[in-house]
Amino acid sequence: MSQKISVEIIKELRSKTGAGMMDCKKALQASKGQIDIAIENLRKKGLATAEKKSARIATEGVVQSYIHAGYRIGVIVELNCETDFVARQVEFNNLAKNIAMQLAACQSVNYISLDDIPNEIVISEKNVESAKEDLLNKSEEVKAKIIDARIKKRLKEMSLMDQSFIKTPEISIEELVKQHISLLGENIIIRRFERFILGEGLKRRSDNFTQEVSKMIYNN
Template sequence: MLKKITVQNIKELRNKTGAGITDCKNALEASDGQIDIAIEALRKKGLASADKKSSRLATEGLIESYIHAGSRIGVLVEINCETDFVSRQPEFHQLAKDISMQIAACHSVSYIFKSDIPDHIISYEKSLELQKEDLSVKPTEIKNKIANGRLNKRLKELSLMDQSFIKKPEITVEELVKQHIALWGENIRIRRFERFLLGEGLETKTNNFQDEILNMIQNK
């Protein structure tokens, strides 16, 4: 027997996803009123729609800054959208703040996408993997397969979009951005960023900024 879909059910799903009323109603009917399944269906639909919008020109937006507690690390990031209307929305400002905080926490990140990583960096990282002692006795085919797997993992460490979102680790930064694209129906892109570390290039004490930021978020 199909569960009756109520206005309250639709309102709850809309509040959790930001999706339109009709989309929420259809998702609930398709999932027999199961909120979690409906959320997942809407999320997939939104991400698919976001992929289609990712090539559209985005020239509005804002530059956001983040200074970590203690003023030892700072980040500037430019995030673009298509209209001034979206750039003024509180959710867009929060997205920019979250991205800047993410960059501060992930100090191995140097590029926005894996595709941005130069060929000479990829070649260098692969050569390091191939030279590792545990691969020296492996047959060439297996050695290359293992090295390529490790290389892919390393390239993800360098890519901002492949990072797990620090506030919600079950999604990546790329999925976070796509959720906001689906929310407003506009292309959103992280154009560039710069990270500043106090005393960078000098011999300084190393701090685990990621743990500090995560602790700060959890204690809010």
């Protein structure tokens, strides 16, 4: 006889994982109502399902934007799926909004995944780390291990997929996407993004009004 699971705890599990109602119910029954175990099992199942679907071509989707409070930071992100049907789903559009919000919050992120980081960036970071004074008296073996650990940490700071999701820090953006792949039954890909910061790249004028007037007088 299966354990009776309340609707409230099923809804709570669905809210935390994005899994379907029946999957949540089965997971809770299997874990005897222990929600933490149910969450872990659903995540494992979702990741396994997502891996099988990750090779599918995704050419549909949405272009979503997020403007941060104060209108000084904006993000546009393209999120792809396999069909227009999934592209219209609330869950898919919410995912796109959350990713755009994440990108606005994480301004050190410039690449979608570690694989997207150019080799010249990796070499540059290694050169910076190798020149740090705290490594001068270390043996070559210890020095190499420290540099490797620091480089991995630094590159993850640049990778969107390796960021902790700002709304649920227990999971990464990669896990968040895979949960939605499992939930919606299609491959989902973050294709590209652009971040806009007010005034970025502009050379601010240093001349004041008095200097400007003086120039005009002497030039005439």
